Amino acid sequence: MLRLPRYIIYDILRNKIILAYTLLLFLISTGLFQLEENNDKALLGLLSVVLIVVPLVSLIFTTIHYYNSYEFMELLLSQPQSRWSILLSEYSGVAVSLLVAYGTGVGLPLLIYSPGPTGFYLLLAGLLLSLIFCSLAFLIAVLSRDKAKGIGIALLLWFYFALIYDGVLLLLLFSLSDYPLEKLTFLFSALNPIDLGRIFVMLKMDIGALMGYTGAVYKNFLGKETGILFTCLVNLVWVIVPLLLAKKIFNKKDM
């Protein structure tokens, strides 16, 4: 059962991209901690980088990997293997290597320079983001047979979550500014894993105190254990739902 994911991990490690990604994350993290004397500021910088780089790399890498191992999957399909187990093996292979890359690239510097709750939250947020965007990429990849189209959609999706969503949210908050939006913004943040991760870590940095009533509402909810639970649950939904959708499509798909 575990043999297949193992082969896939070996395969990923052989092409060195994931090693380069680990190194990049490691250099950025150590660089930030070295340059910035104030640990909180370094964490803030690292957060910005993680929120942009991790989803992007996870999306693109997973999509490309899926298309490149298309023939391998076709070969596997000729064997007595269920489609679900093949997809799951592919997913776990890619996800584990992304998690390990992030865990060493960012986790190690965090452990050395800033071992504490904020660092832990940042690590957790990044790990969850890797998983989420990996499963989103699988969904995109099974949807389209064409590689260029798949990668294009993946990039668009990244644009959507990193930029466009926030822009739309900005407009929405402006046009609805007469209404009490504190509770509603939870919903908004839950609809974008990048936003959720950002707020989750920011609150731990006590920036919530800056923002008056809204900040207090946030802190009361997200800053506590229930908040961690909420974030993890929402993120798990973001991991599982796209993966299940991908399974459904993959099962019926004419390869």
Added chain:
Amino acid sequence: MSRLIFFFWLLPAGLAAKVTDLYPHEDSTSIHNHFKEARDGDTLRFNEGVYYIHSLVVTKPLVILGRGNCILDGSGKYEILTISARAGTVQGLTLRNSGYSSMNDFAALKVIDAANLLITDNSILDSYFAIHLSNASRCTIRNNTIEGKAISEQLNGNAIHAWKSHHLIIENNTVSRHRDGIYLEFVTHSRITGNHSHLQMRYGLHFMFSNDDVYTRNIFEENGAGVAVMYSKRVTMKENLFRNNWGPSAYGLLLKDISDSEITQNRFEENTRAIHMEGTSRIQLRQNLFKDNGWGVAIQASCNENSFSNNNFINNSFDVSTNGQVILNVFEHNYWDEYEGYDLNKDGTGDIPYHPLSLFGLLIEQNPSMLILVKSFMMQLFERMEKAIPSLTPEHFVDLQPLMKPFTP
């Protein structure tokens, strides 16, 4: 001058002054009698021990001393000591457990219609109001330690409360866990120096309608909302430290409807809002340090003719914010750590103007729900664009000659 008058005035009495020793085993009636029988200028000395005593009223100039660890306990029901005299001293006592009343301002030590009092080296613990002065003049409150119970704003009084007084000196006191640390209402020509006010439920120091006062070298830490100066004129604030007033509604210094005042060489560190100004005019802010605050200065559109010069803004989330388009205040020669300009002629001031307003700060001010977008990628892009070409933030909110290096006197 006041001390001198006091001295001469006591001189004839002092010649015949008597020292009466009081002991904890005496019952309360006998102690009350001692106070009744005492003559002007006499000394009453409490010896070590606990006295369960209340409502002592002093109407003549007496010196009241505590020897060793002597504790006057109000049993949680009554006022302990009330002074209404033209002179006097209260020194070395510990007053505790004075009563609470929602009708009256019960205080451990109450001063009514008095003058020339010296209240020094006392501790006042677990009281509703600790020291309460009304219509008092030329009193000195020095080296006292006051600690309250910090239950809630309603159930706590002020540590040092002064109403309709003048020429007070309040110095080197440590006050904590009350509603307001020091509260002044209609108090003029007074000096507040070297106090440490922390962990109050509301303000560390609170001015209402109090003109011509000076406060210097005080430390205000971890209060509900720092210091509030309201409806006052000609107040000088110098060399104070405002630190760690942190929370959803906390300020370092709240200025509301005050004018012609001076704020110099203060340090503001780690406050949610270092200064919040509303309806203030003609205030000089010079050589202050704003460091690690959420907001440096929140200056509302109702403020005019205030001038900011030689201040250092370092590592604040937002240096300044405002809620209008009209700018009637002047910023010049301040140091902003986010300034990216250059100085070709090497005169120490940058050659291009600096716009300290941040777009996100402005948005948050108008719509707090924007918090959800803090530090998002999109917001950071917008911020960059706005700094390059200000379009949404007021163009006139500008420091034309920003300093290249932090100001050092």
